[in-house]
Amino acid sequence: MPTLHWNHETWLLFGGLFAVLLLASTVTLLLRWRLAGGGSHPVIDNLAQRVWAWWWMIGVMGVAFALGRTAVIVLFYLLSFFALREFVTITTTRRGDHRAIVAAFFLFLPLQYVLVYVDWYGMFSILIPVYAFLLLPILAALSAETTRFLERCAGVQWAVMICVFCISHVPALLTLPIPGFDGRNLLLIAFLVIVVQGSDVLQYVWGKLCGKRKIAPLLSPSKTVEGFVGGVASATALGAALWWITPFAPWQAGAIALVIALMGFLGGLVMSAIKRDRGIKDWGHMIQGHGGMLDRLDSVVFAAPVFFHITRYWWVP
Amino acid sequence: MWIARVTARAIIVFARLLTGMRANWQGCVPAAVQRVYFANHSSHGDFVLIWGCLPPELRPRTRPVAGADYWDRSPLRRFIGRDVFRALLIDRTRSDPGSDPVALMRGALEGGDSLILFPEGTRNTTDARLLPFKSGIFHLARACPSVEFVPVWIDNLNRVMPKGEFVPVPLLCTVTFGQPVLLSADDDKDRFLARCRDGLLALAPVLD
Numbered sequence: 001m002p003t004l005h006w007n008h009e010t011w012l013l014f015g016g017l018f019a020v021l022l023l024a025s026t027v028t029l030l031l032r033w034r035l036a037g038g039g040s041h042p043v044i045d046n047l048a049q050r051v052w053a054w055w056w057m058i059g060v061m062g063v064a065f066a067l068g069r070t071a072v073i074v075l076f077y078l079l080s081f082f083a084l085r086e087f088v089t090i091t092t093t094r095r096g097d098h099r100a101i102v103a104a105f106f107l108f109l110p111l112q113y114v115l116v117y118v119d120w121y122g123m124f125s126i127l128i129p130v131y132a133f134l135l136l137p138i139l140a141a142l143s144a145e146t147t148r149f150l151e152r153c154a155g156v157q158w159a160v161m162i163c164v165f166c167i168s169h170v171p172a173l174l175t176l177p178i179p180g181f182d183g184r185n186l187l188l189i190a191f192l193v194i195v196v197q198g199s200d201v202l203q204y205v206w207g208k209l210c211g212k213r214k215i216a217p218l219l220s221p222s223k224t225v226e227g228f229v230g231g232v233a234s235a236t237a238l239g240a241a242l243w244w245i246t247p248f249a250p251w252q253a254g255a256i257a258l259v260i261a262l263m264g265f266l267g268g269l270v271m272s273a274i275k276r277d278r279g280i281k282d283w284g285h286m287i288q289g290h291g292g293m294l295d296r297l298d299s300v301v302f303a304a305p306v307f308f309h310i311t312r313y314w315w316v317p
Numbered sequence: 318m319w320i321a322r323v324t325a326r327a328i329i330v331f332a333r334l335l336t337g338m339r340a341n342w343q344g345c346v347p348a349a350v351q352r353v354y355f356a357n358h359s360s361h362g363d364f365v366l367i368w369g370c371l372p373p374e375l376r377p378r379t380r381p382v383a384g385a386d387y388w389d390r391s392p393l394r395r396f397i398g399r400d401v402f403r404a405l406l407i408d409r410t411r412s413d414p415g416s417d418p419v420a421l422m423r424g425a426l427e428g429g430d431s432l433i434l435f436p437e438g439t440r441n442t443t444d445a446r447l448l449p450f451k452s453g454i455f456h457l458a459r460a461c462p463s464v465e466f467v468p469v470w471i472d473n474l475n476r477v478m479p480k481g482e483f484v485p486v487p488l489l490c491t492v493t494f495g496q497p498v499l500l501s502a503d504d505d506k507d508r509f510l511a512r513c514r515d516g517l518l519a520l521a522p523v524l525d
Contacts, residue, residue, distance in 0.1 A: 081487070085337070089489040095479045101486045284489060285339055 006066055007183070009245045013190055014065075017058050024051045049289025057287075057296070061193070065186055069174055070117070072186065076171040077113040082293040083163035083301075084109060086283040090274075091155035096145025100136045100153075104160050108132045112168045119175045128165040133157060162301055163294075169304040176308075178247050178315045187245040188311065191253075192260065195239045196303045197296075199261040200268070202238075203231025220272040228265060235261040247315050256310055260303040267302025321400040325376075328401070329369045332362065336477060336490035340370035343520065344496030345467055347372050351431055352465045352497070354379070355454060357447055357517060358435035359475035361387070367433050367469055368402065370492045377403070380425055381433040382418075384409045405432065409439075419456045426461045436513065442480050446521060450510045458500040458509060465497035466513065470520035493520040 028051050032044050064075040088101055108128060115124040137153040173188040207227025215225045239257020243250040271294065275281065284292025294301075332338055340347075354367055364381035371379055385406035388398030398404040405425050407418040422432060434457075437448040458466060470493045478485040498516045500509060 085487040085489060088486070089473065093476065098479055098482050098486065102484045105486055106484070284337065286337075 006068075006186075009184070009187055010065060010190070013187070013194075013245060014058075014062055017194075021051070021055055021058065024054070046289050053287045053289055065190075069186075072174065072189065073113055073117055073171045076167060077110070079293060079297065080109060080113070080164050080167045081105070082284075082286060083167060083297055084159055086286075086292045086294050087159040087163050088156070090278045090280060090283070091152075091159055092148065093152055093155065094145055094147060096143030097140055097152050097156060099143065100139040100156050103136060103139055104132070104156060104164075108160055109164050112164050113171070116168055116172050116175065121175065124168070124172065128160055132160050136160070166301045166305055167297065169308040170300065172308055173311070176312055176316050178311070179317060181247040181315075184245075191239070191242055191246050192304060192307050193300065194242065195235055195257045195260050196264045196299050198238050199231050199235035199264050200299055202234045203227040203265070206230030206234070216269055216272075219269050219276060223268075232258065232261045232265065247311075256307065259310065260307050263303040263306050264299030267299045270302070271298035318400060321396075324397070324401045328365060328397075332365050332369055335485055335487050336366065336474065338366055338369055339489065339491050341491055341493040343493050345465070345494055347375065347494075349375060349378075350465055351426065351429070351463075352379075352467050353426075353432045353434055353454070353457065354467050354469045354494075355434045355436050355513060355517070356469040356471055357441065357521075358437050358439070359441050359471070360478060361440075362474060362478070363435065363471055364402065364404075364433050366471055366474060366490060366492050370494075375431070378429065379431040379433060380405045382407060382422060382435070384439075386410055419453050419460065422453070422457050423460045426457075426464055436510075440480070441475075446518060447514060450514055452506055452510065454513060455506045455509045462500050465499070467497050468495040468513065468517040468520060469493065470495070470517060472522060495520045 028044065028048050031047070032038055032041065035041055036044055060075070064071045084105065088104070093101065108131075112124065112127055115127060136156050140149065140153055140156070170189055170192065173192070174185045176185060176188070178185070203223070204227065206229075207222065207224045210230070211224030211226045213225040214221060215223050215228050236254050236258040239260070240250050240254030242257075243253035246253050248256060271283075275283065282291030283294035286293050287296055290296050329338075356363060356367060364383065368376055368379060368381065381402055381404045383398060383404045383406055385408050388394050388404060388406055398406060405421060407421055408416050409418075422434070425432060434454060436450040436454045438451040439448070441448050454466070458464070471490065472493070473488055473490040476486075477488050477490065495516050498509075498513050504512070
């Protein structure tokens, strides 16, 4: 298990994020004066809420990074908990699913993060795809309630896969022993999160600036072709520019950032499809201006396992 | 009593972690107006959600109306019911014909408190959205015509801990406060109860 420190690169990184946030807050303030004469305006209000939420999210990440490995694992455990709570809330379940949901929250969720903590990769990678996959429907079957059985089981399994298994791959990056990268694994998390969230923000910015053609009108009416191309391209450039915090060469960092941004975009589409089907606009109300925890994490969910395996396959001997 | 205040705080924090406890003030605003909040009833935790959604300064003056048969059964329940939430405990079994629940509630309103009331009278464990209302709410409205009767729909709490289970699961719950129902001159009992019922059902989410 590699030890971790808050080092020179981490300072530079958070300094950079601080500068970007300062810029975003200034731009929001200027836009409010230019467009709304300092008053209220729905788009500006939403933008201000989003920027304010970013200050919080980056602040929380910074504190967890400063406290070290255990704090980061606990942080992602909590994010998984809130995401799972949102996902199960909109899943069709009946009384017969109660025990399965109890097992999801109080057995599989903590166990998965314990496995990250003790660095037992073999069990970490099969706990949910194998054991949760089998045990959750068993618990539901024991309740002897058969109405919409397959649909209910699939819903709970999906919830656990998305909110626990996939998200747990972010802190699992801390367990990868990469030669010559000792003690710097936190920066892998920073790279992933900055590229994915950066891609989301840049897609939003490009879309607002020059978005015209809708890319997926039925799934996500606010996403445009221009936003997608501009956002993914600039996220790729951002990833390449961040090569110095990773074990990757610049071109490798760019290629990986491209994959992460594409996965994030596609993940966003999948999660939108689920929301449309359930007739909701947001997953919840936890984060002002953004919606729920899953509205912010949807792209991380799909990018994290892929980033984890790319790094593990090519950089861990 | 500090221990009651700390317990109330702890119960609210726990409820928020479990349910998110989101208040949706759709038909009125939280204000220091004397009110009877009447809600659908599916769990013993219902009143905690409504109570916790009120601004802290209104909580001490808002008392849940609950069944004495449940809340007087053990010392712990008595402490939570009587001391922590200052519940107005009524005798649902009517073992003493002299005790009149409506008179008790009226007394609390005349003392300046607001009330949280479940007009179905008991927890709804059926598939129906609401059970028929008891008539107490009508008699109360007639006795205290200046009090606002605010419908409150509690969504999802029945899934958090279904009857017969012991471990609650975390699920987001929304508490929607509707437009106050006022007793009008031409309301008889059935009409007033129907209006209360409609006001409450209007807040319920559409079923799929």
